Amino acid sequence: MIAALDTLRALPLFSDISKAEGDLLVRNSRIVTCKRGQFLFMHGDRITHFYVICRGAMQVFRETPGGHEVTNDILIAGDSINADEVVARQDLHQVNARAVEECSLLEIPVSWMREHLTDFDHMAGKLLASLANRLHSMQIEAEQLTTMSASQMVACYLQKLCVLYNFDPRGFELPYTKTLIASRLRIEKETFSRTLQTLREQGITVSGTRVSIMDARKAGNFVCGECSVAEECGTHRLLHGKLDKQAGYGT
């Protein structure tokens, strides 16, 4: 399927692309869809395309020799899937990418992408910023893996979800299965289940797929790894904003 210029501009990476450049890109890309559970590419496959998610969510993961799946990240609309691989000029995919739900993706040949990396206004800059941000998140998370308890990580993640999807913290549905979330947090699903009990005391209640964060102060103070070191992290502040407004704390 041919991508429309508007579709491109809806993606952060190409948001301010010119008409001429956009048309060029349209001619060199297409939109593909990926059904739930379907692999976009697998570990070891040759890298043929650069992908950006237009709709849906993809799980990026690796498999341990023991057959255990380790989820690297869950990417959503606007995210590029393999920018790092394209940029680092790797030959083979280092990870698997599988659709969490029905997805549509912008597909650009990797050779074309590599040739024009710095041609488009702002694209190199945006890629740089996006990689830098992802690196930063990874560092925070690696830190939290060793620093925080499982419950803290879960609480932290639920709040991030809430901000990421612009959910109402007072009540929302988990966008993914609990098994997937646990894998994303690098804990076992059993451990994940058990943490949900303990979070009740911290103002976060989960029953089934329904989550509600009652008291962000309590929950926030309990969890946020970033806050603990700096003043207040972005997630934390945003969540407070959301809840304060609803609770009538705001101006």
Added chain:
Amino acid sequence: MIAALDTLRALPLFSDISKAEGDLLVRNSRIVTCKRGQFLFMHGDRITHFYVICRGAMQVFRETPGGHEVTNDILIAGDSINADEVVARQDLHQVNARAVEECSLLEIPVSWMREHLTDFDHMAGKLLASLANRLHSMQIEAEQLTTMSASQMVACYLQKLCVLYNFDPRGFELPYTKTLIASRLRIEKETFSRTLQTLREQGITVSGTRVSIMDARKAGNFVCGECSVAEECGTHRLLHGKLDKQAGYGT
């Protein structure tokens, strides 16, 4: 101190800089030194410069509320220290940077750097590649944190060290204190100490600061997280090359 053109060209980031561009950069940068234990910048400080290490090693770390130091990375000559912060347009340093040993650093004003990010031939590309590589390493390491035992991580790290510094695997000195390495691996120094015993059986012996990796096949098979999923990782292959040559396996 003024940087010489040759000094710049010795850094991967500027290795193929033209005379004209190099001169421009020389006029907009300087060389600073940092004594062992001295902070280059601290968490919360305003970001004023972009730094590249010319000589020495720097520890990049954060502090948990409990006062525990979490080492993000140990950077050496050629590495840029805060490329991610510069590129992500952050205002304040998110981490501490402290000299592990006497260091000299190329110091470029962050404003100048941000303006000329894409001006220099290849610089944006190199920064992209470097960020992508660092991101990839972080992902591997985060995976290993949950996948591998402490001994495996230590064994893996010793081999990486060996390749990174071009040490002779049959016998070399640890370039950092054990406490620092343990912190870098996100394990406690006590745990680190204890793993060294168990590694003896795997062909790696450590006494004092002296390390020798006897049998890379044994040690390699035991440890490498990358190998376990792909065929052979770069580190592993390089190390095998080194040892095979010495052991007379090579052609």
Added chain:
DNA sequence: CGGCGTATTGACGCACCTCAAGGTAAGTGG
């Protein structure tokens, strides 16, 4: 010698993993 930074060793507890056994809930076909 004493003092300091660094490293080792032991005892102990706990958070998490593992394995195993239900328990839901949604979909399918009779």
Added chain:
DNA sequence: CCACTTACCTTGAGGTGCGTCAATACGCCG
């Protein structure tokens, strides 16, 4: 409408790797 399947989740019991705390040892230097 009810059996049956399948996917997902929960709960329990038991084991363990690593963190924690505390004591000791080592090497270096003044």
